[in-house]
Amino acid sequence: MGKTFKKPEALTDEHTHYCPGCTHGVIHRLVAEVIDELGIRGRTVGISPVGCAVLAYNYFSFDFQEAAHGRAPAMATGIKRVRPDLIVFTYQGDGDLASIGMGEIIHAANRGEKFTTIFVNNAVYGMTGGQMAPTTMPGQRTTTCPLGRNVEEVGMPIKMAELLSSLETRGYITRQTVIKPKYIIKAKEAIKKAFTYQLEGRCFSLVELVSTCPTNWGLTPVEAVKWAEETLLPYYKLGEYKTPE
Amino acid sequence: MGKILMKGNEAIGEAAIRAGCLNYFAYPITPQSEVSEYLSRRLPEIRGVFLQAESEVAVSYMIFGAAGCGERIFTTSSSPGISLMSEGLSYIASAQLPAVFVNIMRGGPGLGGILPSQGDYFQATKGGGHGDYRLFVMAPSSVQEAVEMVMKAFPLAEKYRNPVMILGDGLIGQMMEPIEFPENLRSEPTNKDQWATNGMATRNSDKPNIVKSLFLDPDELNDHNLLLKAKYERMKREDTKYEPYNLDADYKVLIVSYGTMSRVCRTAIDNMKAEGFEVGMIRPQTLFPFPEKAISDAASKQSCEVVACIEMSMGQMVEDVQRCVLGKRPVKWYGKCGGDVPTPEEVIYVVKSFLDKNKA
Amino acid sequence: MTYEFNIDVDRCKGCGLCVTVCPKKVLEISDKVNKKGYYPVYQARPDDCIFCKACCLMCPDVAITITETVKDTVKQE
Numbered sequence: 309m310g311k312t313f314k315k316p317e318a319l320t321d322e323h324t325h326y327c328p329g330c331t332h333g334v335i336h337r338l339v340a341e342v343i344d345e346l347g348i349r350g351r352t353v354g355i356s357p358v359g360c361a362v363l364a365y366n367y368f369s370f371d372f373q374e375a376a377h378g379r380a381p382a383m384a385t386g387i388k389r390v391r392p393d394l395i396v397f398t399y400q401g402d403g404d405l406a407s408i409g410m411g412e413i414i415h416a417a418n419r420g421e422k423f424t425t426i427f428v429n430n431a432v433y434g435m436t437g438g439q440m441a442p443t444t445m446p447g448q449r450t451t452t453c454p455l456g457r458n459v460e461e462v463g464m465p466i467k468m469a470e471l472l473s474s475l476e477t478r479g480y481i482t483r484q485t486v487i488k489p490k491y492i493i494k495a496k497e498a499i500k501k502a503f504t505y506q507l508e509g510r511c512f513s514l515v516e517l518v519s520t521c522p523t524n525w526g527l528t529p530v531e532a533v534k535w536a537e538e539t540l541l542p543y544y545k546l547g548e549y550k551t552p553e
Numbered sequence: 554m555g556k557i558l559m560k561g562n563e564a565i566g567e568a569a570i571r572a573g574c575l576n577y578f579a580y581p582i583t584p585q586s587e588v589s590e591y592l593s594r595r596l597p598e599i600r601g602v603f604l605q606a607e608s609e610v611a612v613s614y615m616i617f618g619a620a621g622c623g624e625r626i627f628t629t630s631s632s633p634g635i636s637l638m639s640e641g642l643s644y645i646a647s648a649q650l651p652a653v654f655v656n657i658m659r660g661g662p663g664l665g666g667i668l669p670s671q672g673d674y675f676q677a678t679k680g681g682g683h684g685d686y687r688l689f690v691m692a693p694s695s696v697q698e699a700v701e702m703v704m705k706a707f708p709l710a711e712k713y714r715n716p717v718m719i720l721g722d723g724l725i726g727q728m729m730e731p732i733e734f735p736e737n738l739r740s741e742p743t744n745k746d747q748w749a750t751n752g753m754a755t756r757n758s759d760k761p762n763i764v765k766s767l768f769l770d771p772d773e774l775n776d777h778n779l780l781l782k783a784k785y786e787r788m789k790r791e792d793t794k795y796e797p798y799n800l801d802a803d804y805k806v807l808i809v810s811y812g813t814m815s816r817v818c819r820t821a822i823d824n825m826k827a828e829g830f831e832v833g834m835i836r837p838q839t840l841f842p843f844p845e846k847a848i849s850d851a852a853s854k855q856s857c858e859v860v861a862c863i864e865m866s867m868g869q870m871v872e873d874v875q876r877c878v879l880g881k882r883p884v885k886w887y888g889k890c891g892g893d894v895p896t897p898e899e900v901i902y903v904v905k906s907f908l909d910k911n912k913a
Numbered sequence: 914m915t916y917e918f919n920i921d922v923d924r925c926k927g928c929g930l931c932v933t934v935c936p937k938k939v940l941e942i943s944d945k946v947n948k949k950g951y952y953p954v955y956q957a958r959p960d961d962c963i964f965c966k967a968c969c970l971m972c973p974d975v976a977i978t979i980t981e982t983v984k985d986t987v988k989q990e
Contacts (some may be wrong), residue, residue, distance in 0.1 A: 313969035313979040315941050324974060328951065329928030333973030350754025365763045371750035373621045376644050379614040382606070386618025386626070387750075389602045390576045394622065394752050412614070415607035438752035489934050489970040505564060521914075529928040 313349050316340040318349050320369045329529020331519040334486045335428060336367055339397070341501050343370070352395040352478045353387055355380040357409075359401035360434040379448035380411025381416035384423040393551060395506060396423040402443040404432045410442075413472070416543045417512045420477045424502045425512075427468060430519040431540060438524030442466045445539055450524070465543065469516045478511045481550040485518035485541065498548075511552040518544050556731040561696040561721070562587035564732050565629065565655055566595065568703035568720040571734045573741060574625035574653070575601030578615040580608055580634060583667045587872045588629040605890065609634040612639020620650035621764040621871045623749030625707055625742050628652035631723075632661050633674050635681065642716055643682030646767035646781070649748070651710035654688075655703065655719040656724035660892055661855035667725035668892020671812060674869035678841040685778050687785045689717040689792070692811045696730035696791035698838075700805040704738035709792065711743045713784055720840060722865065724813040766867060788842045795844035796836040799823060804833035806904050807882075809848060809874045810863045811837050818863055821900035832904060833857070840870070848877040859907045863900060883911055916964050918983045922977035929959035931968035931977065936960040940968060952987060 315321075318340035326332045334538045343349050356364040357378035365372030375383050378436065380398035387396050396431040405413050405427050432450055433439040434468040443465045455466075469483040480502055484495035495517060502513035518540050522532040556697045559567070566588045569577070577596060579589045589605065596603040606612045612628050619626040630638060635656045645652055660666035682778055689709055693699035699721055706717040746756040750764050768774035810818045815836040822832045836850055837844050852860050860882050862871035862912045871886040878884050885907040889895050925947060931954055932940045939959040953976075956962065969977045 311964040311966065312981055313966050313977070315975045315978065319975065323924055326973065328926035329930055330973055333975070334971070336975075337975055351752040353752065355618075362767060365761070365765065369761060371622075371761050372763050372765075373618065373750050374648075374763070374767055376614065376617075376640060379610070379617075379641070382611040382614035382620030383621070385604070385606075386578065386609075386615035386620075387622050388618075389604055389615070389750065390580075390619040390624040390626065391622050391928075411607055412611055415611065452916050453825060489967045492970045506850045520973060529930050533930065533933075 316344045318343040318369055320367055322366050324367055325363060326360065327523045329520065329532060330360070331430070331486045332428065334492060334518070335426060335517055336364065338486070338499050339426060339468050340368060340490070341496065342500045345500065346503055346507065348395045348503070348507070351393060355383050355396070355398045357398070357400040357404040359404050361399050361401065361428070362435070364399055374531050378407070380404070380501050381409065381410055381412040381421070381425065385416050385419070385421045388421055392422065393505065397426060397503070398423065399426045400428065400435065402429045402431065402441045406442040406468050411468070414437035417479055417514065418470050418475050420479065420512050422506055422509055422512065424506050425514040426499070427514055428519050429514040429516055429544065430521040431465070432521050432524045434521050434524055445543065448525070458485070462526065464505045469514070469549045472514060478552045479550050480505050480511055480552055482548045483516040483518065483544060483546050485546060486522060487518070487536050505552060517545070556733050558698065558729055558731050560587060560727065561699055561731045562657065562695050563591040563701050565703055565726070566591045568700040568734060569653070570595065570599065570601070571739060572704040572707045572738055574627050574707055575599060575604065576619055576624055576626045578604045578606050578626070579628045579630065580606050580612050580614045582631045582634045584659055585629050585631050585655070585726050587726070588655070609637035610640065612727040613645070616652045617641055617645050617648070617650060620645065620652040621648065621750050623742070623745030623751045628656065629654070629655040631657050631659045632670070633664065635676065635855050639676070639681035642688065643684050643686055644766050645716050646686035646688065648764050649683065649714040650716070650764065651707070652716045653703065653710055653715050653719070654716055655721065656902065658722045660718065660890055666892050667723065669813060669865065669867040669894060670890060670892065671722055671814060672869070672890060673720065674840065674866060677718050678843070686781060687841055689713060689715055689788055690720050691717065691838060691842050692720045693725055694812050694815050694836065696728060696735040697724060697732045699725050700732050700734060701738060704735065706742045713788060714748070715784060716878070719810070722813050723892070730893035740865070747823055761910070792839065793842040793844050794838040795847050796838060797847070797851070798836060799826065799831065799836040800833045800835070800851055801835060804829040804854070805833040805856060805858050806832045807857050807859060807860045808832060808834040808839070808863055808904070809852050809870070810834060810859065811840065813867050814863055817895060817897055818900055821897040821904070824897060825901055825904070826878065843873050846879045849872060849879065852878045852882050857882055859911050861904055862886050863895070863906050864888045865894065866890060914983045917980050918959065918962055918964065919978050919980065920954060920956070921976045921978070922953045924974045925951060926974055927951040927953050928973065929954070930971045930973070934967045934971045936965060936967060937963060943987045
């Protein structure tokens with residue numbers, strides 16, 4: 309507390325494999341801090357996705373399952389239904405959650421499954437090498453839309469927080485970002501809220517986090533932050549889209 | 554407890570409960586939806602977990618999640634649904650999770666039909682999903698046997714930390730037969746603390762358990778596959794099951810048949826015996842592990858002239874039979890798809906014609 | 914109470930995000946590579962640090978920590 313800062317217990321000492329400036333590391337730390345603060349490490353099960361974060365279990369110091377592409381919400385449902393006392397979260401990227409796993413996330417959210425989803429949206433497929441994602445911005449160049457995303461052909465990027473908050477079922481849906489310290493503080497508050505709702509057995513909770521991918525955007529980490537702020541944030545507006553109140 | 558009359562699908566659901574599994578996720582599909590309907594009533598009564606998922610794909614991963622945290626879990630489906638679950642089966646097998654899958658087979662490919670079939674033999678025994686994995690596959694030939702196999706499936710799945718599949722067909726699911734739930738097949742889940750993500754506090758440990766199937770290092774992946782292979786070899790040694798029928802006689806023809814089809818063959822064999830024409834049969838009860846030695850030995854008997862594989866498919870198990878007989882005797886095949894189960898008369902006719910052709 | 918600012922040089926990947934968020938311009942990228950081959954960050958003007966933790970919050974690699982030194986010395990004795 310105060311002016312000190314240390315690595316949370318819920319993280320291991322392992323150095324991550326993420327590229328320099330990749331915000332996965334920030335998000336891992338925030339999740340770990342929240343788990344420490346809520347004192348739930350001994351009963352938490354994380355689910356890693358297919359994507360850059362597939363090896364997330366190397367960095368967290370509690371139980372983990374590794375999902376098939378997009379299926380983490382179904383796995384979380386399975387765990388939570390048979391062991392409601394466990395605290396379960398899925399950690400998913402945009403390709404994982406908004407493309408191949410669209411069906412699983414919508415139905416889990418609509419059933420009001422009592423787990424938490426950390427949704428990392430950086431508008432590109434990272435691990436496979438920078439292909440177009442469902443959240444890639446119009447005109448944004450990727451390795452599978454080298455001339456930029458053509459919305460006439462592939463439609464507009466999907467706004468998951470808005471889409472999920474349109475469901476009638478009770479839930480906590482918020483979009484935050486981790487590109488600057490002021491946002492990071494708010495993002496952590498949101499993550500803590502999401503886990504708290506789960507602890508209270510209230511509802512499904514999802515925190516979308518607008519993130520960067522300097523490597524696949526072809527930018528330096530500092531430029532990537534600037535691009536995210538100028539291009540992603542006006543489209544992916546931050547805020548609480550749905551609260552269980 | 555005495556015998557009760559029950560429909561196969563409902564009996565399968567009840568058998569899982571009696572075995573000690575109170576968790577079930579599924580998606581509706583004919584001809585097995587009665588399992589879900591039955592369990593949607595029954596499981597809440599006993600504080601079990603019933604959930605109708607959004608797809609069979611989701612089902613297979615709900616199973617992954619639940620099995621991964623060490624809880625007993627099962628599902629039922631039919632052929633097209635199992636195709637969708639095949640992705641999950643590959644992951645579950647690789648992550649070494651115990652779970653029970655029931656396939657009440659219908660005709661295929663594609664939508665096929667809703668009548669009984671044995672067209673998923675390859676899918677069940679040779680893969681379905683990607684990679685070098687095997688399911689432990691059992692094939693019941695009656696509702697009573699389906700009940701017993703479901704009850705045995707849980708301890709077997711836990712013994713091998715591998716998915717077990719009960720390969721039934723539409724008839725097993727739809728037929729009503731008198732059954733009994735054997736008390737001695739009730740079992741307790743084995744200790745999962747070594748591997749399950751059941752929460753570190755649950756097992757008083759400070760060491761996280763990771764359930765995964767990714768091995769990026771080539772040596773590590775090869776070792777993982779060797780470990781799985783060793784497990785499949787152990788299944789062959791320890792848990793291969795088959796039923797011999799009329800093998801003491803000096804049979805001229807050896808039938809290999811399983812499931813519903815084998816019941817028809819049994820009637821045919823009895824009728825032929827009454828005429829003084831001896832036919833023997835091996836009925837594999839486990840399709841993987843396959844009763845290789847039993848078939849090889851039975852085919853090698855002096856009196857045996859022909860081996861006949863009779864199945865409700867266009868010739869799937871026959872490839873395994875050929876593999877076991879190794880050219881020692883001619884291996885013939887007869888089968889039918891579409892849902893019409895061959896009659897005993899039909900079986901008698903083809904068995905005799907196999908023998909005649911062989912002589913000619 | 915005094916605080917100690919510590920950079921784990923070998924955790925640092927030299928992304929430079931901390932450099933941009935430091936309100937006092939304390940941090941700079943070093944010209945010597947670390948074990949992983951990255952140019953890590955270092956405190957060019959340590960006396961200007963106000964322990965605001967902006968760099969700690971921003972660092973994706975938990976390479977920066979701040980500890981209370983008073984407590985530490987007590988422990989050591």
